[in-house]
Structures are given as C-alpha cells and as structure tokens.
Amino acid sequence: MSSLKRIGVILLVAIVLIAMSTSFVSNDILNRAIIIGLGLDLSEDNQLVVTAEVVSPGNGSEQVGTFSKTITVTGQTIAHAIQQISQQMGKEASLGQCALLVLGKSLYTKVDFSQIVDFFIHSYNFKESSAICCAKGEAKELLNYGEAMSQSASLAVIAMLQQQSQSVGLPTNSLLQYARSQKELSCTGFTNYVEFVPSANTDSQNPNKTQGYFAYKKLVVFRKNKFVCTLDEQHLRALSLLTEDVSGEVFIVEVQGEKLTFIVSKKKVDLKIVDQTVQVDVQLKCRLARTDDFGLSGNLTVQTDEDIPQDVLDKLQLDAKKLLQDFVAFQQQNNVDLMGLHERYRQKLGTNNFTSSFAMDQIAFDISVTVKQN
Amino acid sequence: MNRDKVTVGQFSLLTLLVISGSKFLSLPSKLAETVGHDGWLVLVVAFLWDFVCLAFLAWAIKLNQQHHLPLDKILRTTLSPIVEKAVHVVFFVMFVCRSVVLLNSCYRMFAVTFDVSTNWVMFVLPIVAVAFFAIARGFNSIARMGQLMCAVIVLCIVALLSFTIRQTDFGGIFPIAEAGVSNIIKATFEHSYWFSDYVFVYYIFEHIQVKKRVFTPIFTSFAVGVVLTVAMNVIFVALFGSIAPEIKLAMSKISVFSVAEITNGRWDWLTLSVWIMSVLVKIVIFIYCAYKCGEKLFGLHFSKPNVWMILAIALLLMLPLFVPAENIAQDFMDKLLVPFALVQYLLPISLPLLMTLANKKLNTGVQK
Numbered sequence: 001m002s003s004l005k006r007i008g009v010i011l012l013v014a015i016v017l018i019a020m021s022t023s024f025v026s027n028d029i030l031n032r033a034i035i036i037g038l039g040l041d042l043s044e045d046n047q048l049v050v051t052a053e054v055v056s057p058g059n060g061s062e063q064v065g066t067f068s069k070t071i072t073v074t075g076q077t078i079a080h081a082i083q084q085i086s087q088q089m090g091k092e093a094s095l096g097q098c099a100l101l102v103l104g105k106s107l108y109t110k111v112d113f114s115q116i117v118d119f120f121i122h123s124y125n126f127k128e129s130s131a132i133c134c135a136k137g138e139a140k141e142l143l144n145y146g147e148a149m150s151q152s153a154s155l156a157v158i159a160m161l162q163q164q165s166q167s168v169g170l171p172t173n174s175l176l177q178y179a180r181s182q183k184e185l186s187c188t189g190f191t192n193y194v195e196f197v198p199s200a201n202t203d204s205q206n207p208n209k210t211q212g213y214f215a216y217k218k219l220v221v222f223r224k225n226k227f228v229c230t231l232d233e234q235h236l237r238a239l240s241l242l243t244e245d246v247s248g249e250v251f252i253v254e255v256q257g258e259k260l261t262f263i264v265s266k267k268k269v270d271l272k273i274v275d276q277t278v279q280v281d282v283q284l285k286c287r288l289a290r291t292d293d294f295g296l297s298g299n300l301t302v303q304t305d306e307d308i309p310q311d312v313l314d315k316l317q318l319d320a321k322k323l324l325q326d327f328v329a330f331q332q333q334n335n336v337d338l339m340g341l342h343e344r345y346r347q348k349l350g351t352n353n354f355t356s357s358f359a360m361d362q363i364a365f366d367i368s369v370t371v372k373q374n
Numbered sequence: 375m376n377r378d379k380v381t382v383g384q385f386s387l388l389t390l391l392v393i394s395g396s397k398f399l400s401l402p403s404k405l406a407e408t409v410g411h412d413g414w415l416v417l418v419v420a421f422l423w424d425f426v427c428l429a430f431l432a433w434a435i436k437l438n439q440q441h442h443l444p445l446d447k448i449l450r451t452t453l454s455p456i457v458e459k460a461v462h463v464v465f466f467v468m469f470v471c472r473s474v475v476l477l478n479s480c481y482r483m484f485a486v487t488f489d490v491s492t493n494w495v496m497f498v499l500p501i502v503a504v505a506f507f508a509i510a511r512g513f514n515s516i517a518r519m520g521q522l523m524c525a526v527i528v529l530c531i532v533a534l535l536s537f538t539i540r541q542t543d544f545g546g547i548f549p550i551a552e553a554g555v556s557n558i559i560k561a562t563f564e565h566s567y568w569f570s571d572y573v574f575v576y577y578i579f580e581h582i583q584v585k586k587r588v589f590t591p592i593f594t595s596f597a598v599g600v601v602l603t604v605a606m607n608v609i610f611v612a613l614f615g616s617i618a619p620e621i622k623l624a625m626s627k628i629s630v631f632s633v634a635e636i637t638n639g640r641w642d643w644l645t646l647s648v649w650i651m652s653v654l655v656k657i658v659i660f661i662y663c664a665y666k667c668g669e670k671l672f673g674l675h676f677s678k679p680n681v682w683m684i685l686a687i688a689l690l691l692m693l694p695l696f697v698p699a700e701n702i703a704q705d706f707m708d709k710l711l712v713p714f715a716l717v718q719y720l721l722p723i724s725l726p727l728l729m730t731l732a733n734k735k736l737n738t739g740v741q742k
Contacts, residue, residue: 016499096489121617124486127630128614129541180615347548 033091036068037154039139040078040116041104047074048116049104050081051140052093053154068152070143078119096125099162100154101132101175103191104139114182114225121179128176131161134220136195145196148210157194157214169240169249169264170216182225185342185356190239193218193230221336229334238327239338241282241320244269250289253315261289262308262316265374271339273348277364278341280324285374286316308373317371324367332361377512378581382435382588384517385575386595387524388659389428392571393599394531395656396472398625398649399479401568402610406618408561409553411546413618414607419562420569421600427722428572428596429589434725435579436588441733444580446670448725451732459671464710464717465573466667470690471706472567473660477501477691478699479623480653487626487646494695501654502688505661509679513578513662520655527652530645531602537641538609538631546612563715567707570718572596574659577666625649661687 039051051072073088075081085093101120107113120126135142146153165172172192173181181189198212219231219239231239240249241264249264266285271278288306331338337360345355380388397417405413449458481497484490508516551558575582610624613631621627629642668683669675676683693702706714 016503019496094489096486122620124482124623124626128627129631176614176617179617184616343545347545350549350552 037100039102042107102139133192186337190219262286287374386591390595390599395652402624412553469664530648
C-alpha cells in the first residue's frame, strides 16, 4: 500500500470514528434516575399513583449521606406515570436496576392490575427476578420509611425477601413466579405482605424521628391479579413447611412445664399424585433453638449431638401435621392452589380441562409428617 | 499462501460457535409460541437432521482432500450451471436475511442490557468493517479468531447455565411432547431456517485441510454445541413457562437470574459480553459467505476485496430502516422455506455422490 493510500485509509477511519462517536447517545449517570424500587397505589379518582425510590448520586448541593429519595407522580397508565417521573426529575427513568415492586392496598384490593404486571414482564429492561410484595397501607408510605430504617426502604425489603427469607422460613415470590402463577392453570398465586412496625425511638438527638422495622407475617393471595384473601401467620408457616428450599420454621413444645423452641433445619417434601389423591409426605429434621445458630439450616447442616426425646418429636409431628391439615382445608375452602397442585397434575396428565380448572375440594389429601432430630 | 485455508479443527470450533451464537436470542420465544414447553424437542429433532447432514458433509470433506473441488464447480459439472446459480441465490438471500435478524437481535441486546444507544447505521457499519477485514485477510483470520475465543465463550455459556439452574424447576418441561409429535416435526420444518448453521462450509469447502481425523472433531464440537443449546432452551421454558413467548430476547433475560438483586457486580454483563462475541463472529461469517455467494453468482473472482460488492451487502443490511427485521425473516420463511430446505437437507446428503461424479467427469475430460 502506498503512503498516500495509507494516509487516505487513516483519514477515512478517523472520519468514521468521529461519526460513530457522535452518534452514540451519551449516558451520563447524573442524567439518569436509577430506580431501585417502585410503589403503586390508586388515587381516589382511579389514577395510578407511582412512587419511585431513586438512587441519589449525591452532587454538591445534596445532603452528605443521602442514599436515595422518593418521587411520587400520577398517571393514567404505568407507562404514562414512568414518563412523568422522567419529566419531573429531568432525567431518564432507568428501570434496569429496579428490584422491588410494592403494591399499595388501594390498588390491589380494588382493581385487576394485570396490565401493570404485563407492562413489567414485557419490558426489556425490567428484571423478572425482582421481588414483588403488597403493603399494609399505601406503597408510597412504605417506600418513604427509608429514613426510619436508616437505609433505603427498597433495599431493606429486598434483602429480607430475597436473601434472608430461606433461612427464616419465609416463602417468597419473584415477579416472574408471580406473573406465571396468574396466567397458568389455576391462575392463583401469592405475594408477600409487608408492614412497617414502629419501634421505640432510641435516638436522643432526634426524638421525633420514626424508627421501626418491616414485618413479613402474611401473604396475599391473588387470582388473575385480583385480590382473593390474606393468609395469616399460621398459614404462612404451613406454606413454608411445604416449601423445600425454605427452612427455619419454629415450633414451641411444652415439656414438663418448660417451653422449648425447635427449629426446622432440614426438610424433604414429597408431593405425589395417586389417582385423585395427593400424597403429601413431609420429613423434617429439627434441632433445639440456640441463640447463636441463626441461619444454621439447609440440607448441608451438620448433625447435632443433643438428644430430643421421642415424645417431643411426636408432639412436633402432631403440630406440623395439624398446621398442614388446616392449610389444606383453607385452600379447599377458598379454592386457592398455593401448593402448585394444578401444575403437578399438568405435569402428569398434560393440559386439559381438568388440570386447568379442578376445584381444590375435588382433591383428597393424604398428609404424613415425620420429624427427626437433626 | 492460501488465506482461506481452514483446518478441520478450526472448522469444528467455528461450527460450535455458530450453533451457540444465535439460538439463545429470539428463537426460544418463537418456539415457545408454537409448541409451548416442547420447544427444546424441536431443537433436538432439528439437530438430529443436522447431524445426519453434517455426517455426509464430513464425508464429503474427506473425499475432497484429493482434488479440492469448490462447490460451484461440483454443482456446475454434475447438475447444471442453472442449478448452481439457483443454489447461490438461495444461500445469498439466506445469509443476508439471517445477518439482518442476528444484527437486529444484537442491536436490541446492546440497547437493553448494556444500555448502549446508537442508530442502526452506526451499529452495522463497524461489523461490516470487520467482515471487510476478514474478506481481505481471508477466512483463515476468522478461523483463528474462533480458535482463540471458543473456549472462553463456551465457559461463559456454561457459567450462565449453571447459575440459572438453581432457579429453575425442571418439572415444567413435563409431560414431554405434550404438543404432539406431528406438531413438533411440523414446527421443526417451519423453523428449519434457524438451523444448519454449518452451511458456511460450502464457501470454504475446497480450503478445508484434513490432517488426521475428520469425523471426531466435527462431531465432538457439534455435540457440545447441541448440548449447550438444548440445555439453554430447557432452562428457558422451565423458567418462564407460559410467559416464555413474551420473552423476546432469551439470553438477556435468562442471565439476570444469575445475579442477586442487590449485589454490586453484574456477573451477567461479563458473561453476556463474552458470549455475544460468538454472535458477532457468526454475523461476520455470514457476511463473508454472502460476499462469496455474490462472487460466484456473477462468476467473478476478485483478488482484492471488492468495495462495491461489500457496499451492496451493507446496503442490504440497512433494510431494517425500512422494513421490520422480523418481517424480513418471516418473508424468507414464507417464500423460500421449501427451496432453502431442499438446499439445506438435500445438498449435503448428495454431496459425496456429486463429488464422486464430478471427479469422474473431470478426470474423463482430462484423459480425453
């Protein structure tokens, strides 16, 4: 190649590079509103009220230590509301890092919110692995408890729902699991129910500051994205017993006038369908609760040398069985399938009228529980 | 020096790359739309067909070591120049269509996963520039690149699979063949356009050099590619269930399950950005093949890359500016599915026979 040609090629490459670099849209982080949690409520005039917890990069004018701030907008649809966030903040609303969806009571008890779920499922950016939960009151209120928690409200909820839940006996759902549950077979599924519980103020410098924690004691059941009922703490424990990858359920047994606490550290759940009967076989391994062994659970937990008497194990077995029987009766009464039985039947029989629509009281249950010492 | 020279080992690795280079994007959702959770069975059936064809091709490669005949010469000598041109037309349209569809998927993936926003022209031109470089340097440059990157890309796919497995309930793929065997076979035929990724071999056929073995490296690479692709599809349908048809870019959605929600690192970005190199390699190979198709179609042979030809291909790749890329693929399937299926499945099976006939004819001609 002659020198002149080389220069020509270099010039051409330079021009192309300049053209390319100017065509790329710059994405300065300060020009983006990075949303980590979204709260959805319904206003009195049926408008969608969206509260976004936005990461605050903290420029010079902002308070040092501010992690996030919330912004609340109103829109006719979810897309419209998110557009409103961009307009009001003057920054592009970025949903790629959003990991929590909170449904406010005004929304989930009043309307069918299928369109909202579909919006997030169809979004290229939004992660289906995000957590979804229902608030006791308004979602806006829940996301504004960041200061009371001394951290981001969204991150506090996510940390519990997606990271610690498995070791404290808390069944949880991701957006994907929830969205699937509302579209498949029985169209029934649940989300976690989160409430803020105020605690005594221990901060002498800020006596008026709210302090507290988030409690996750219930589940909310939906069918086709419409509210069905709320599961109380006992049913939540039963569902937890039936969820194999969750352990840490607590049982209290009175032995010779003394109350002893036992924790489920391992479990095996076997659900079999024999004709019209569902055989539920739950094998639990329990140990006596100690102060410092929080989180010591799971299938790889080591054996303990403490000896739990057989009569105590029998009591535990009775308690667990009763819990499961009540839970099954509750599902039959309300015709909700939280055990994935429709899916089990589908896997066995294929998709047909029966597997898509059988009522829970059409099914007989045979529940057996065995409890052993871990 | 033959710049297009490729060893069997290099060809095998490229086959592995091209198999895993596109079937993790829009294909899984299309299959889920057609046959639900049996999408992976469509892959299995299609790969079985591909295996048979590849076996014949490997045999043909072995037979060709003596005379190193190019495909166009084999077709011209045994069938007719018209058939030869028709085959090139079908392949040219296929290479351009598939390049457009792949580019479109990549473009969307860059935009949604990596947040890189640009316009179509500026996205396509650098890739065409790489293809131009590959044409200038010969196919050997692509083969060497594939050789260097194959192990890393495969490791990234394995990492993506293994992290997502924990979240997957494999019961979702049961009952197997619920869509019905006939529907699965029908879907295999309807989606045959997405398979036979080894078709690029026809444009380097005479340059493949066999040192020791032919069948073992080709079949091993093919098997690894098939296992990875089928495993990814199984995970996809088991993970997304009934909403799988709505997940248009499988890989970018599967990968988010490999990270915890509030971790700082985005492991999925690292693995995805390496994996997407296989898609880019595939696009470059297809543009290279489209260029060679053009040469053979017009009976030309350029000693240096022909800028006009590359410009023409680049212009065709701009089609999504005027027509949605999905429509381009659909049009191809509607209008050229049968001719392509004939070329796709009949050509490799008959190639050893055609080669033997061509050799005989050419030898007779020389003796006379």
